[in-house]
Structures are given as C-alpha cells and as structure tokens.
Amino acid sequence: MYREESGHDWWHVYRVWKLAKKIAKEEKADTFVVELAALLHDLEDHKFVKKKQNLAEKFLESLGVDEETISQVSYIINNISFSKNVLKKLKTKEAKVVQDADRIDALGAIGIARCFATGAKLGRPIHDPNIKPKINLENYKGSQTGINHFYEKLLQLEKLMNTKTGKRIAKERTKFMKQFLKEFFKEWNL
Numbered sequence: 001m002y003r004e005e006s007g008h009d010w011w012h013v014y015r016v017w018k019l020a021k022k023i024a025k026e027e028k029a030d031t032f033v034v035e036l037a038a039l040l041h042d043l044e045d046h047k048f049v050k051k052k053q054n055l056a057e058k059f060l061e062s063l064g065v066d067e068e069t070i071s072q073v074s075y076i077i078n079n080i081s082f083s084k085n086v087l088k089k090l091k092t093k094e095a096k097v098v099q100d101a102d103r104i105d106a107l108g109a110i111g112i113a114r115c116f117a118t119g120a121k122l123g124r125p126i127h128d129p130n131i132k133p134k135i136n137l138e139n140y141k142g143s144q145t146g147i148n149h150f151y152e153k154l155l156q157l158e159k160l161m162n163t164k165t166g167k168r169i170a171k172e173r174t175k176f177m178k179q180f181l182k183e184f185f186k187e188w189n190l
Helices: 010-029 031-040 053-062 067-077 093-105 108-122 146-152 154-160 162-190
Strands: none
Touching: 010 031, 010 053, 010 093, 010 162, 031 067, 031 093, 053 067, 067 093, 093 154, 093 162, 108 146, 108 162, 146 154, 146 162, 154 162
16 A cells, blocks of 8 residues: 555555544544544555455554444444445544545645546546546446546535535635646647
C-alpha cells in the first residue's frame, strides 16, 4: 500500500486522516473514532484484498481498544466505500465525516493527479472524444477515460457530501477541477 500507484497509497490515507480530523473538529464528532477509521479505512479495500479478514477489528483488539469503539470504526470502514455505498445514508456523524474526507481526497489538484495516475495504471486513455461519459451513480462501474471519470464520478461528489464542512471544501475543490477541464478542452480543441 505504501507505493500503490492508483492513488490509494499511504499518502491518501494520511491526507484522509488529516482532513477527517479537521472536519471532525468543525462538526463536533468523536475525533478518536474518526481518526482510527480514517487511518484504517482502506486496509481491506476490494482493490487490494479478495477476502475480508476483519484486519482492522483484529488490530484494534490487539491494542486493547474497547468493543464500542471497534464497532463504530468497523461500521465506518464497512459503509463509506463509494463503489459499494454510493447513495447510502450513513447513520453516524463519524461515518459521515470519514466518508466526506475520503471523497474530498478525490477532488481538487490532488484528485486530478489521482485520476490520471489511476487511469495510467489501468491503461485508460486520458481522453477519447468518441467515448461519451455515462453518468449513473447507482450503477457506477468505472470510467473508460480519465476525462470521463471527471463527469461520471468526480464532479458528482460535491452533491454527495454529508457535512457542512465537507460541502464547503468540496465546492472549492470542484471549482478548481471545472477550471482544469475548461483549460483542458481549450487546449484539446485548438
């Protein structure tokens, strides 16, 4: 995971953790639960492991973390994934905070870099004007091009934010991404 090329590396976890702490403070969420979940949220991501082994729970138990906290962290980890829970309403403030932080990391300048890094890893072209975006969040299966990924997923994230703080940050980063796309198409269409 440390040198993972698709943007789900240690630095993604680190950014989500930092952002989740910030959002938790502003939203008055339980920062201990939020920090644990943010740090462990991709431990068993379907992109890395085939079979769930409850690694986060086992790790927290080995540290002597109480059952209630483990239960809350487990709920967050199992329910914030975009691909599995695009439109699912989360039950806890802490889950909403971590989900917002994770989704915000896909936005802005870092989101643009992650989009094209993932595209390169998956062998996707940056853009193909013959392949039109297909916006269907409920059945999102991934994009065929980097630019389509903006329209099919990334630009949709702002309206999926759970918290006031998350919405504010997502709005700023989405604005930057729209400026990038404007410049991209200006250069593409010379």
